[in-house]
Amino acid sequence: MLELMREAEGIGLAAPQVGLGWRMFILHVPEDAEDDRLASADPPTATTGPRIYIDPVITAFVGPPEPFEEGCLSLPEIRGEVLRPPQVTVTALDEHGERFTHSAGGLLARCIQHELDHLNGILIIDKMLQTSRMKNKKKIKELEAEGG
Ligand SMILES: [Zn+2]
Structure with missing residues (x-):
């Protein structure tokens, strides 16, 4: 999965996207100071490397x-x-x-919210704003x- 994600230049991939029925996703949101993506931020807005989330649950949405x-x-x-709260606890x-x-x-x-949606069968086309749907x-x- 990690290789697939890298090949596709994605920042996240959920198991159902590759035909697996597991409640699991991987992500790697690379650091980019210019884009304000920092693993050291509080809360972090990036990761220092790839990370695996098995049976993930979001316990708090903030904002x-x-x-x-x-x-x-x-x-x-x-x-x-897509509209999403700007901060979560997972x-x-x-x-x-x-x-x-x-x-x-x-x-x-x-990214965490997007990948978790995949585990529940939800895609961005189900959630995107009407203007984006029209486009x-x-x-x-x-x-x-x-x-599909
Ligand atoms: Zn996706």
């Missing part, structure tokens, strides 16, 4: 939802604005079965025609 343009490796030609198991809990902001908070209308129609 009013904000729009931000998202893409998805499962929907390569579609990008659209708890999950790591690859050793150890529980960890952390807060996240910025792109990291957004992607043709591509969404094509997808629905394919039964």
Whole structure:
């Protein structure tokens, strides 16, 4: 999964996207000081490396939802604005079965919420703002025609 995510130049990948029924996702939101993505921020807005989240649960959403343009490796030609709270607290198991809990902001908070949606069968086209749906209308129609 890690290789797939890197090849696709994505920052996150959920198990259902590769046909696995596990409640698990991986992410790597790289640090970029110019974009305000820092693993050392409080709460962190990036990670220093790849991270595995098994059986993840978001235990807190903080702040009013904000729009931000998202893409998805499962929907390569579609990008659209999705409203999400800017900060979350997530708890999950790591690859050793150890529980960890952390807060996240910025792109990291957004990525966690996006990947968790995949575990519940929710895609950005289900959540994007009406204006974005209109912009992607043709591509969404094509997808629905394919039964995806
Ligand atoms: Zn996605």
